[in-house]
Amino acid sequence: MVVQQHRSKGGARAVCALAVVGVMAATAGCSAGGGGDRAVADERGGTDSLDAVRRAAAVLAGTVSGTGSAAVAGTAPDSGAGTVAGTAEVRTSMETAAGGTRVTIRGRGTYDFRTRTGRLTVVLPKDAAGEDEHRPITELLAPGALYMKNRGAGVPADKWVRVDTTALEDGNLVTGGVTDPMAAAELLCGARQVTYEGKTELAGVAVRHYRGTADIGLAAREAAPGSRGVLAAAAKGFSKHTVPFDAYLDEQGRLRKVRHRFSFANEGPAVEVVSTTLLFGFGVPVSVRLPDGPDIYTGRIRQR
Template identity: 55%
Template sequence: MVGRIASLAALLLAVSGCTGTGAAAEEDAGARQARETVRQLPEALAGAGSSLVATAMEMTSGGTRVTVRGEGGYDFVARSGELRVTLPLEMPAGRVPPVTEVFTPGALYMKNRGAGVPADKWVRLDVTTLTDGNLVANGATEPLLAAELLRGVVSVRELPGTELHGEWVRHFRGVTDLVVAAREASGPAGEQLAAALAGPADPAVPFDAYLGADGLPRKIRLQFSLGSETGPDGIDVASTVEFSGFGTPVPVTLPVPEDIYAGAVG
């Protein structure tokens, strides 16, 4: 779908200056606390075990906007999950059945992918070989990877709280650095984010994170810019993951080897 994450212009989110050392110290403490809160989201999710997830990837180019949506669940301890991703009718492949995506550490399995793959076969992708680490390339950002990306937060501030799906949530807005996130993330997530460094020239990624009273994320929104930074072929991508139903069991069944397509994939 896309092969390269380009840079976004640096986003300056410094908190407005205050006079007086006491106010400045309080402000600095608040900024540090906000950074740590956002950086610890992967641990918070692991503590919750699992959840239902809904994804949306909104792509805008040349005045045209399309949105790819997904629904499913994710196990944050096993780092595995499943989504059914629906392509919009505006896209050439939009009139096909939903694409099933199964996430496992280091690999992504897809069914109904198209591109010459038989409908009853799966495709297995090594996500560390994708030029964007599978952040946006296949229509949905892996839920845990969205949180792992926030380990690289370099600036953040807490905005006034807001209501989300009938629940009052805290709202954090800032910028995360893909280089820092790749270094701080562990295991397969770190390898995946390191692979994404092959794509962006500037790894700064603006984000919004919405947290419930229990400290768990309800929504993470990441803003990417793909392709040409100034030319007509650039694409803006807003990737959103929403979390609900924490603790819901998420069984994942991998395809058997004979069901995996061995031919070339277009």
């Protein structure tokens, strides 16, 4: 598989290339206040809706309690009311269209919102890499870094590739074919307009559905210090700084599902990337061991 370096000017060309080939700290949460950037909550939700959405990342990290019962440590994963978040199982999908072909990249794994580390297996669709089959890509997520194994592009199969996510034009919101789960949550720190769409059910769990737009630059300023570099990079690299979203929170204020619609229009027609993150199994054990120096590939990556 050939992966184009994510250094081209503008987002559209990079995202199209990613679609074709298939691969598109410790504390967290929005800071208090919000400065002079006033957000707007629709009358259907009011300020409570805006606050619930903006605090979603902090609830996941366990730095604040949600809207329901106080979090209780030591309970079984996803055992119901009172289960502390902190960690979760994750499913992701990233969908885009390029050249008339719609491509969906899927991932699954676990994530620790307290340390912003996770391990995901990313599956490319057939022909997305220019071949019928491709081995799943293993991705390790860490503050400011993305590690990929089975990446292709001339990288030996037993080696990892390390990417500095603060240097990516999109801050790793789409580059790896997966939006970092904490980055997905912390984008909601930049919510400016929120409407409450009502209650629904998601995988048997009662959730509240919120819809709105988030400002990437505001999210970068409001996010925890360990997350600001990645979001600040995205704020500079995207042609459109507002991101429409749909967020689903359970009775404890935990984010269960979030869908972002990223748009790139710097060169040629606009390209839309829809990224969805599903969270469940809260409290699951998560263990992530980052590669040692000798296991990281430092050679040339083949260009497309």
